[in-house]
Amino acid sequence: MYPFRRLTVWEKSHQLTLRTYRATDGAMTRRYPGLSAQLRRSIAAIPANIAGGAGHATDPRFNRYLEIALASAREADYHLLLARDLEAIDGREYAILEARLSEVQGMLMGLRKRVLERVRQNGKRGGRTASPLTPHTSHPKVSRRTMEPGRATQPT
Numbered sequence: 001m002y003p004f005r006r007l008t009v010w011e012k013s014h015q016l017t018l019r020t021y022r023a024t025d026g027a028m029t030r031r032y033p034g035l036s037a038q039l040r041r042s043i044a045a046i047p048a049n050i051a052g053g054a055g056h057a058t059d060p061r062f063n064r065y066l067e068i069a070l071a072s073a074r075e076a077d078y079h080l081l082l083a084r085d086l087e088a089i090d091g092r093e094y095a096i097l098e099a100r101l102s103e104v105q106g107m108l109m110g111l112r113k114r115v116l117e118r119v120r121q122n123g124k125r126g127g128r129t130a131s132p133l134t135p136h137t138s139h140p141k142v143s144r145r146t147m148e149p150g151r152a153t154q155p156t
Contacts, residue, residue, distance in 0.1 A: 002062070004054035009107035013047040013069075016100045020044075020076075023097060028088040035088060039079040045072035046104060059119045066112040073105045 004010045020043040024036040046069045053065020080101065084094040 001057055002054040004051040009111055010047050010050045013104045016104055017044045017047055023089055023093050032088050035083055042072050042076035042079055059115050063115045070108050
């Protein structure tokens with residue numbers, strides 16, 4: 001389990017959600033209620049899935065939730081484009097939201113890459129887990145001449 005609030009990508013996606021709710025309030029909601037609801041839902045699913053995944057004890061499960069967050073970001077990207085093309089939001093607000101969404105997508109891909117690397121490393125270390133919030137630390141390696149770290153065997 002990881003403290004999701006310490007993840008910069010969660011904070012940025014949360015701020016994006018707040019801005020999206022403000023941008024879709026009022027005229028857009030009255031004119032395109034379905035689009036407003038879909039855009040809000042897909043944007044809000046990003047930080048929700050990061051938080052949900054961080055609540056799992058294993059990196060593979062956390063990775064799965066990051067995949068879902070990325071899929072939600074791609075869905076939100078389309079809904080945002082549709083809102084711009086329908087002139088439900090103005091071009092300036094679209095540019096701001098799209099830039100922030102793109103930043104969040106990049107950060108999610110980077111976090112997912114680190115988590116996948118930890119999954120690979122954990123497999124090599126016999127399943128010990130490490131937090132994606134801290135840099136990878138190497139563990140003592142067992143050489144062919146040792147049975148346990150620090151205990152040499154006599155050559156035969």
